[in-house]
Amino acid sequence: MNEQLTILLVVIPLIAAPITALFKNKDIAWAITLLVSTACFVLSVIIMLDVIDGKHVIYELGGWRPPWGIEYKIDALNAFIALIVSGIATISSIYAKSSVEHEIDDSTIPLFYAAFQLCLLGLLGIALTGDVFNLFVFLEISSLSTYALISMGKHRKALTAAFSYLILGTVGATFFLIGVGFLFAASGSLNTADIAQRFETFAHMQLVETALIFMVLGIALKAAVFPLHSWLPNAYSQAPSAVSVFLSATATKVSIYALYRVLFDLYPVQYWVDMLMPQILLSLGCVAVIYGSYRAWQQVEMKRLLAFSSVAQIGYMIIGLALLNQNGLTASIMHLFNHAVIKATLFMGAGILLYRANTTDLGSLRGMGRDIPWSFAAMVIAGLSLIGVPGTVGFITKWYLLESAIETGQWIVVVTIVIGSVLAIGYVWKIVESLYFRSSRKVHIHAVESGDDSVGKTPIGMAVALWIGAGLCIFFGLNTDLSFDAATTAALSLLKQ
Template sequence: MEMLTVLLVVIPLISAPITAIIANRYVAWLITLVTCLALAGLSGVVLHHVISGEVIHYELGGWKPPWGIEYVIDSLNALVAVIVAFIALITVIYGSKSAEKEIHDSQIHLFYAAFQLVILGLLGMALTGDIFNLFVFLEISSLSSYALIAMGQKRQALVASFNYLMAGTLGATFFLLGIGFLYAASGTLNMADIALRFDQFSSMTLVITALLFILIGLALKAAVFPLHSWLPEAYTQAPTMVTVFLASTSTKVAIYVLIRTLYQVFPNTYWEEMLLPGFLLLSGCLGMLYGSYKAIRQVSIKRLLAYSSVAQLGYMVVGVGLNNEAGLIAAIVHMFNHAITKAALFMAAGLVLMRLHTTNLEKLRGAGKTMPWTTGAFALAGLSLIGVPGTAGFISKWYLVQAALEKGNYVVAGTILIASIMAIMYVWKIIETLYFEGPDKLTVHKVGSGKEIVPDLPVATFCCYVMVATCFYFGLYTDIPLEAANTAVEVLFSTGGGQ
C-alpha cells in the first residue's frame, strides 16, 4: 500500500515529459486520460484504506525522517487527493473538444503536459510530510497554472496570467521565508518533527514571524479575502478546461495546507493565543459578503462564478477560524462539496461558451430555450451552491451554522445565512436571464444565427450532468466526506492540534 502513495506523484512526473515530447494532440489527450484514470483509481484505493483512521508512511529513498522526505497519508489528505484526481479525470473527458477550440494545435501537447504537472503539484502538496517539499510542489503547480492560463487565445488571458504570476510569486516568497524562519528556529523541515519538538523553540519571536509569513503566503495562494484579486480574472480568462479544474481544486488544496499547518505544525493553542481565530473569522465573513455582493453585480457568468468562489472560500476560512471540531469538519466537507459543485457550474458555463461563444448575460437572454439541457444543469448545480436541502452544499453549511452556534457566535451564524440568501440572488440572476428574458431564437455570437448551427457536445454535456448528479448524491449520501472529515478532525484535536 505504501508504494501506491508514491505512484500518485510518480505517474504524472513520468507522463508529463512524455506528453510534451510527443507532439500529437490525440496522443497527448490519451496519455493524460490514462494518467488521470490511474490516479483516480489509486487515490480511491488509498482513501478506502485510511478512512477508518489508519495512517500510511512512506520514506523516499529509504531515508528515515526527519533527515529524509516522508509522505504521510491520512483520511484528510487522501480525501484531497481524491478531489484532485477525480476532478482531473472528469475535466479531461469534458474538455477534449474545448481544448481543441481554445488551444492552438502547435501548443496542445504542451497544454496537456502542463495540465499533468498541475496535477502532480497539487497531489504532492497533499501527500508530503516535509514542509520544504510542500513548497517545491506548490511552485510546480503554480508555474504550470500560469502557463495554462496564458495559453488562452484572448489577450486578456496573458494579463490574467501575469497578475496571477505576480500574486503567486509574492505568496510563494512569503511562504518560503516563513519556512526559512521556521527551519532556523527548529532545525528541521519534517512537519511531524516540528510539531513534536515545538515546545523547545515556541518562545522564539522567529516562530511567530514564521507563522505569519506562512499564513500570508497561503492566503494569497488560496485567494482568501482580501488577498483574492488575482482569482476573478484568472478564472474568467483561462481556457474552459483550466477554469473547471483550477476552480475545483487549486484553492481547496491551499486551504488544506492551511489546515495542516495550523493543526499539525503549529499547536492550535499557540495561534489561538495570538487571536488568529478572530482574524480568520473576520476575513471569512467579509469574504462571504464581499464575494457574494460582487457576484450579484457581474454580467458575465464566468466572472460571477469566480466571485462566488471568493465567497465560498470564506465559508472554509470561517470553519477553520471557529477552531472547534464541528467547524473544522464543516470546512473539510465544504472543500469537497464546493469542488464538485463548482466543477458542475463551470462545466455548464463552458458549454454555453463553446456553443454560443459568449458568457455575457446581456447577450444570453433566452438562452434556456436554445440550450435547455445545459441551462437545466446550471440551475440544478446552482441549488447546491445556494445550499438547498438535499444537495451537497446544504450539508457543509448546516454543519458550519451548528459550529458557530456551538461557539455562541451568532454574528457568524447570521453572516452565513445572509451570504446564502445573497447566493440565491446571484444564482437567480442567471436563471432569470436564461429562462425568462429575451427572444425564443438566440443569436449565436461570432457564428451567425439559428439553432441548427449550434454544435452538439454530448460528451461534455454528459460530464456536466455527472457532476450535477454528484451534487445530489453527496447531499443524500454523505458517508465518504463526513467519515473522512470526522476521522481527520479526531486526530487533529486528539493530538492537541500538533502538540
C-alpha cells in the same frame, strides 16, 4: 502495498507530462491525460478506503528516515484532498477534449495537456508530502503550470490575468519560503512531525512566531483568502474553460489544506490562538462571504460571477476552520469537496455556453437555456447546491456551520451564513433569469466556417462530464457517508481528539 501506491500518485504524472509534450497528435495527448487522471483517481480511492478509519500510511523516499529524508504521510485528510484533486482532474479531462480544441490552437494542445499533468502533479504532491520545504516545491510546480494554463485563454486578457497571478503568486510563494526558512533556522528540521514533536524546545524564539505569520500570509494569498483574492476573478474568468473547471475546484482547496497543516500539525493550536488568529480568520471569513456574494451578484459575465462566488465559498471554509470545534472543522473540510463538485459543474456549464454561443456575457445569452434544456437543468442543480438547498451537497456544509456557530455562540456567523445564502439566491437567479426567463435574442457567432453546424450541438464529452458533476451534487447531498466520514476523521485528527 499501499505505501508504494502513494508515490505513484506523483510519479505517474511526472513521467507522463514530458512524454505528452513530445506528441504532436492532440488526440494522443488527450488520451494520455485521461489515462493519467483516471489512474490517479483509482489509486486515490484505494488509499482513501484504507485510511478513512483513522489509519496512517507512511512512505519514506529512498529509504531515508525522517527528519533526514522526505516523508509522505497519508491520513484521512490528505487522502481526501488527493481524491478531490484526481477526481476533478478525471472529470476535467473528459470535458476537455472538445472544449480545448475549440479554444486553443491545435499546435499547442499537447503542451496544454503536459502543463495540465504538471499542475495535477503539483497539487497531489502538496497533499501527500509531510515535509514543509517539499510542500513549497510542489506549490511552485503547480503554480508555474497554472500560469501557463491560464495564459492559453482565447483573449489577450488571459495574458494579463496570468501575469497578475504570476506576480501575486510569486509574492505568496516567497512569503511562504521565508517562513519555512525562519522555522528551519529555529528548529533545524523541515519534517512536519519532527518540528511538532520538538516544538516546545524552540517555541520561545521570535523567529517561530515570525515564521508562522509569513507562512500564513503566503498560503492565504495562494488560497485567495479575502482580502488577498484580487488575482482570482481575472484568472478564472479568462482561463480556457477546462482550466477554469479544474482550478476552481482544486487549486484554492489544496492551499486551504496546506493552511490546515500549518495551523494544526506544524504549530500547537494554543500557540496561534494566543496570537488571536482565530478571531482574525473568522472576521475575514465573514467579510469574504458577504463581499464575494455581493460582487458575484453585480457581475454581468457568467465566469466572472462564478469566480467572485468562489471568494465567498472560501470564506465559508475559513469560518469553519476559525470556529475551532469538531462541527466547524468537519464542515470546512466537507466544503472542500462539496464546493469542488459544485463549482466544477457550474464552470462546465459556462464552458458549454462559450462553446455554443462564443460568449458568456449574460446579456448576450438571453433565452439560451431553452436551446440547451439538459445542460441548463444540470446548471440549475449545481446552482441550487451553491445556495444550499436541502438534498444537495451545499446544504450539509451550511447546516454544520450553523450548528457549530450556535454551539460556540458566534451569532455573527449565523447572520453571515443567512445573508450569504440570500445573496447566493440572487446571483444564481440572475443566471436562471437571463438564460431561461428573458426573451430570446439572436446570438452573433463569429469565426465559424460556412456549413459548420458543430456550434449547434453540445459535444458528448462535455455533456457527460457536466451531468457527472450534477449527479454528484445530488448523490452526495443525499448520501453523505463518504464525505462526512472522511471529513470527521480528518477533523478529529487535526484537533487531536
